[in-house]
Amino acid sequence: MATITVLLTQAPYASQQAADGIEFxxxxxNYGHECQVVFSxxxxxxxxANQQPALRKNQLKQARVLPFYDIEPVYVCQASLTALQLTVADLGIDEDDLELLDASALRQLLTQSDHTVTF
Known part of the structure; x- marks a missing residue:
């Protein structure tokens, strides 16, 4: 089947797009596709870490189940992490389930994917 890369670029809870991306x-x-998820x-x-949304599903909880669906590792754009002044320690994902990508590695991942869907 096809390799699908889901590029998640939207902040949580501001709109439905962030939740839709993880659900996609x-x-x-479920349809046999290999899926890769990139947070950028x-x-x-x-x-x-420590999200407590009042009216929506907790995005972190949804992201934590990705490995159970054979979506691993969870990719994180290093440049975006730095731009937001965050570190891996600020994230609620186990470091073993996560891989940081520099610009070159991100470009290569997207190039090798059959389809890229951005949310």
Whole structure:
């Protein structure tokens, strides 16, 4: 089947797009596709530890189940992490489930993917 890269660029809870992106990734594995998830830009905020949303699903909880759907590692754009003045320690994802990508590695990952979907 096809390799799908889901590029998550939206901050959590401001709109439905962030949640839709993770749900799309999870659903794609049900159809036999290999799925890769990349958190970039404000999308990295979906991974912040200690989230307590009042009216929406907790984005971090959804991101934590990605490995159970064979979506691993979870990719994080290093430049975006730095731009947001965050470190891996600020994220609520186990470091073993996460891989930082520099610009070159991100470009290569996107190039090798059959399809890229951005949320």
């Amino acid at each position: 990734a999870l659903a794609s594995t 830009g404000k999308g990295i905020l979906q991974l912040l």
